Amino acid sequence: MRKLTVLQVLPALQSGGVERGTLEVAAALVAQGHRSLVMSAGGRMVAELEAAGSTHLTCPVGRKSLLTLLWIPKLQRIWRQMQVDIVHVRSRFPAWVVYWAWKTMPRAQRPRLVTTVHGYYRPGRYSRIMTAGEQVIVISKTIQAYAQTHYQLENHKMTLIYRGVDTTQYFPGYQPEADWKQQWFAQYPQTQGKRLLLLPARISRWKGAEDFVELVGVVCRQHKDIHALLVGEVDTGKQAFAATLQHQIALAGLSDCVTMTGYRKDVKNIMAISEIVYSLSLAPEAFGRTTLETLSLGVPVIAYDHGGVAEQMAALLPEGAVQVGNIAEAAILTLNWLEERPAVRPNTLFTLADMQQKTLDVYQRVMAQSLDVNS
Incomplete structure (x- = not known):
């Protein structure tokens, strides 16, 4: 197997599924003796990337400015x-x-x-660039169909590689350490002794925050031992929506029943102590990593039935899929599951090891193709 130098390029390394996937592929490259480089504007995940053996190259390549084009000769020089x-x-x-x-x-x-x-890019010339690779990876069957429909991407150029989770870290029965629980309940005493309902997502309308609050209102009227959590950061420009959501919570009389934590890096632990986790995005997710992490922990998920999340639900917990926007159906299912928790099927389809190896296989394949062309 040829040892490679691979440079992954993305706007920044702050948080998110794309960023996490970048670090996971970087780790696999290093583990197999390849040289791993990542170029971005930086962010909180750089330290983790470098600690795992990759090199980070700081460059504002995601800044939408004509000045960024001045980096073209610099990129060529770096590559050489x-x-x-x-x-x-x-x-x-x-x-x-x-x-x-x-x-x-x-x-x-x-x-x-x-x-x-990685996503449902708006059809057009600007987005078509994502199909310009000599090999193109798509992250779900939903995105595969989307690329074929809107960009006429040829099958021989396209490889379906599901995002995956590390099933040695995300497994049924996982529970956080006692010290973490002690710190959590000290910070959020209102959750002590409660059954937790969790929406782990950035605070925005399209992620379903309003639907979640409405659903919680129905459930909390019937179960006093419920506490709801919205765990996710408020993106720049979304502060007004977050304030409106807080007002909605207060008007509904749910201030004692709902907590917004902001960004947290321990979402895995919060998912593990939750009774039910939700995926309520109003627009389809390209994949939905958090949903898969939850299901891999054996924790039930109620999810709107579209996008890549629908593919996960069909494989691991089909009874948890509900019609998009049907808050009543989601609330009824929640009430049923609070009485009898469903069993989640083991995750053998969406694994980190599989995703990593298939990505490295694409790298080797595209190198082999280049050798064929040049021979």
């Missing part, structure tokens, strides 16, 4: 100096910068180009 074999791009604006740097290099000097379609 660091002898990069593969550039793997995970976001649209960086993909344009990378593509023009790649396209304007002599063919014999170019690294191989891989892209991942």
Whole structure:
């Protein structure tokens, strides 16, 4: 097996599924003796990336400005100096910068180009760049169909690789350490002795925060031992919505029943102590990592039945899928599950090891194709 130098490119390393996947592939590269580079504007996840053996290159390649195009010759110089074999791009604006740097290099000097379609990009020329890779990874059957419909992506260029979780870390029966629980209940004493309902998502309308609060209102009227948690950061520009949501909670008389924690890095532990976790995005998720992490812990999920989340639910807990926007159906199912908790099927389909190996297989395949072309 040829040892490779792989450069992954994305806007930043703050938080999110794309960012987590980048670190996971980077770790797999290092573990198999490859050289792993990541280029971004930086963020809170850089320290973790570097601690696992990768090199981070700081570059504002995701900044949507014509000035960013000045990085094109710098990128070419970096690729030559660091002898990069593969550039793997995970976001649209960086993909344009990378593509023009790649396209304007002599063919014999170019690294191989891989892209991942991570979402439902708005159809058009700007988004089509994500299908410009010599190999294109799609993260769910839903995204695969979307790419075929809107971008006429040829099957031979496309590889379906589900996002995956580490089933040695996310497994049924996992519980946080006693010290963590003690700290949690000291910080949130209102959750002590309660059965927790959790929505782990950024605080925004499209993530279903309002639907969750309405659902909780129905459930809390019948069960006094329930406490609801909204765990997620408020993105820039969403402060007004967060304030409106707090007002909605107060008007509904739910202030003692609902807690908004903001961003937390211990979401796994919160999921593990929850009774039911929700995925209520009004627009379909391309995949939905948090849902899969929860199901892998053996914790039931109630989810709107669309997007990549629907594929997970169909495999692991089909009875938890409800019609999009049907708050009454979700509330009734919650009440039923509070009486009798359903069993979640073991996760053998969406694993981290499988995702990592299949991604590295794509890298080896695109390198083999380049050798065939040049031979």
